Amino acid sequence: MAVRFLPPLLMLLAAVAAYFLFPYNLAFLTRIVIMVVLVLSLDLVLGFAGIATLGQAAMYGAGAYAAGLFAIHVWADPVAGLVAGALAGAVLAALSGAVLMRTQGLTLIMLTIAVAQICAEIANRARGVTGGADGLRGIRPGKVLGVWEFDFIGITGYWYALAVMLLVFAVLAILGRSPFGLSLRGIHESPARMEAIGVSVYRRRLAAYTLGGGIAGIAGALTAQITQLVSLETFSFSLSAEALIMLILGGTGRLYGAVLGTVIFMAVHHVAAANDPFNWLFVIGALVLAVVFFLPAGIAHLPTSLKRLSKGGRHAGS
Amino acid sequence: MNLLLNIAVDGIAYGMILFMIAVGLSVTMGLMRVVNLAHGGFALIGGALAHWLGAGLGLPFGLALLLAVAGTIVIAMPLERLVYRRIYGFGELQQVLATIGLTFLMIASVNLLLGSSLLAIPLPEALSRSVDLGFRQLTAHRAAVIAVGALVILGLWALLDRTRFGIRLRAAVDNRDTASALGIDTGRIYMLTFALGAGLAALGGILGAELLPIDAYYPLRYMVLFLIVVAIGGLGSILGSFVAALAIGLIETASRYLVPDMATITFFGIVILFLALRPRGLMGRA
Numbered sequence: 001m002a003v004r005f006l007p008p009l010l011m012l013l014a015a016v017a018a019y020f021l022f023p024y025n026l027a028f029l030t031r032i033v034i035m036v037v038l039v040l041s042l043d044l045v046l047g048f049a050g051i052a053t054l055g056q057a058a059m060y061g062a063g064a065y066a067a068g069l070f071a072i073h074v075w076a077d078p079v080a081g082l083v084a085g086a087l088a089g090a091v092l093a094a095l096s097g098a099v100l101m102r103t104q105g106l107t108l109i110m111l112t113i114a115v116a117q118i119c120a121e122i123a124n125r126a127r128g129v130t131g132g133a134d135g136l137r138g139i140r141p142g143k144v145l146g147v148w149e150f151d152f153i154g155i156t157g158y159w160y161a162l163a164v165m166l167l168v169f170a171v172l173a174i175l176g177r178s179p180f181g182l183s184l185r186g187i188h189e190s191p192a193r194m195e196a197i198g199v200s201v202y203r204r205r206l207a208a209y210t211l212g213g214g215i216a217g218i219a220g221a222l223t224a225q226i227t228q229l230v231s232l233e234t235f236s237f238s239l240s241a242e243a244l245i246m247l248i249l250g251g252t253g254r255l256y257g258a259v260l261g262t263v264i265f266m267a268v269h270h271v272a273a274a275n276d277p278f279n280w281l282f283v284i285g286a287l288v289l290a291v292v293f294f295l296p297a298g299i300a301h302l303p304t305s306l307k308r309l310s311k312g313g314r315h316a317g318s
Numbered sequence: 319m320n321l322l323l324n325i326a327v328d329g330i331a332y333g334m335i336l337f338m339i340a341v342g343l344s345v346t347m348g349l350m351r352v353v354n355l356a357h358g359g360f361a362l363i364g365g366a367l368a369h370w371l372g373a374g375l376g377l378p379f380g381l382a383l384l385l386a387v388a389g390t391i392v393i394a395m396p397l398e399r400l401v402y403r404r405i406y407g408f409g410e411l412q413q414v415l416a417t418i419g420l421t422f423l424m425i426a427s428v429n430l431l432l433g434s435s436l437l438a439i440p441l442p443e444a445l446s447r448s449v450d451l452g453f454r455q456l457t458a459h460r461a462a463v464i465a466v467g468a469l470v471i472l473g474l475w476a477l478l479d480r481t482r483f484g485i486r487l488r489a490a491v492d493n494r495d496t497a498s499a500l501g502i503d504t505g506r507i508y509m510l511t512f513a514l515g516a517g518l519a520a521l522g523g524i525l526g527a528e529l530l531p532i533d534a535y536y537p538l539r540y541m542v543l544f545l546i547v548v549a550i551g552g553l554g555s556i557l558g559s560f561v562a563a564l565a566i567g568l569i570e571t572a573s574r575y576l577v578p579d580m581a582t583i584t585f586f587g588i589v590i591l592f593l594a595l596r597p598r599g600l601m602g603r604a
Binding site for chain 2: 052103105109118125241244245291
């Protein structure tokens with residue numbers, strides 16, 4: 001029992017420690033926390049349900065634009081904005097998932113990329129609403145819960161994002177142990193057997209995809225509120241690919257793997273990228289190949305991998 | 319009427335280029351079961367080499383083209399041996415990741431050597447002249463693209479249907495293990511097929527530079543387009559990729575002519591609808 005709560009507790013301690021250790025990098029720390037939310041959503045979709053997607057940015061971007069537009073035109077309350085973002089992400093995931101979940105393998109991967117590209121194209125064309133390539137500006141979120149105002153240094157933003165991240169983590173941890181979560185893992189292991197015992201694989205996968213879309217929408221809404229700007233980049237393929245790399249780096253199917261992978265990836269990015277995106281591509285390309293070849297199950301599975309290695313066994317792929 | 323003919327000519331030229339680039343992807347996916355997102359990278363390498371040889375060293379177009387295609391094959395072969403061979407047995411996701419990693423490395427390398435600007439490939443006088451078709455002027459280049467595309471599909475058909483290599487390749491696509499048990503050297507077939515696919519991608523990339531301009535981000539920008547050709551054609555089917563590439567070329571050109579503001583959305587809408595109805599594509603195998 002104590003062991004189960006250890007990783008989340010360590011995470012919380014690390015987050016508090018980071019706040020005091022890097023008081024001048026709060027914007028960067030906040031970005032890490034938001035990315036963790038996005039990668040957690042991917043862990044639900046890919047790690048739990050085994051749906052290979054390279055288009056999680058579609059729901060992230062939808063959430064970001066929805067929260068931004070909601071704050072500008074309807075109500076500036078941040079929590080209501082989060083709900084708007086989550087709804088937008090979930091609706092987009094449900095609509096696109098209704099088609100996507102019928103396909104698998106290469107077709108599925110390709111269509112998830114295509115959905116994100118369509119979203120980017122729509123946002124680009126609807127210049128009057130979204131600001132097109134200039135991005136959506138003028139988002140002025142109100143006080144969080146009517147108490148904490150967003151400040152210039154980003155103190156409120158950090159704690160706000162952290163609170164949302166922990167909430168998402170807790171919900172997913174509970175979900176993972178629920179019958180629904182277990183059936184998703186079953187579908188991941190063997191769709192045919194789950195079908196045989198009477199589970200509607202299509203509906204469960206669609207439900208998981210929709211829920212993951214909602215969480216990705218929350219991540220997008222957080223970005224919109226904290227950076228107060230939404231750009232077309234939120235839909236970009238690179239974002240989806242990087243989120244996937246972070247998840248694989250940390251290890252799929254274990255929530256703290258998503259956290260670990262994101263923190264490591266973002267830290268390496270921060271150090272290596274500087275301001276030359278192309279040299280950064282060298283680092284990330286080599287990193288990905290190294291993970292695939294030497295750490296196929298991610299860092300969170302390192303102990304298991306070593307154990308298997310010592311027994312002479314070998315495992316390839318998920 | 320003229321509009322329809324314009325769409326037909328431009329669409330077919332575009333489709334031929336898509337076919338040349340994507341056919342190797344389709345065959346390697348059907349044969350090795352590898353989700354190879356880095357395939358567009360070979361078109362980029364071909365285009366970058368042709369740019370360097372043509373614009374940098376001033377070689378004539380024909381020679382630059384040949385050397386660039388050969389150079390791409392020379393790069394692709396060890397890559398297959400060293401990297402791809404190891405990921406054949408991996409899960410789909412690991413393959414996607416590994417090939418994304420490769421794509422990033424290719425983009426970074428091209429940028430390091432040639433910069434991130436547009437890599438123009440100088441055309442010879444003979445190809446930039448225009449030919450009068452009666453209803454429109456057509457550049458000789460575009461006519462050449464259509465001719466080369468037709469030659470490629472004929473050549474591939476002859477290779478697969480008429481040669482021993484073709485028989486072995488088809489056997490390996492149908493059932494890898496049985497083919498291997500019958501004494502067919504599948505490892506060699508994999509490498510040759512991979513090299514052929516990479517060479518064709520380079521050819522398509524160079525000839526298509528006018529329609530799909532070459533720069534360092536090429537593989538990412540057009541990745542979905544090439545994957546769509548393969549998914550619609552059906553994995554491992556050459557004829558399927560050909561029909562799909564032509565259909566996609568025509569549909570995209572038509573939507574650009576007829577609904578320019580909604581072209582991308584119309585195009586993707588049609589593709590998604592088709593794949594929802596036929597998830598295995600036109601001629602896909604189970």
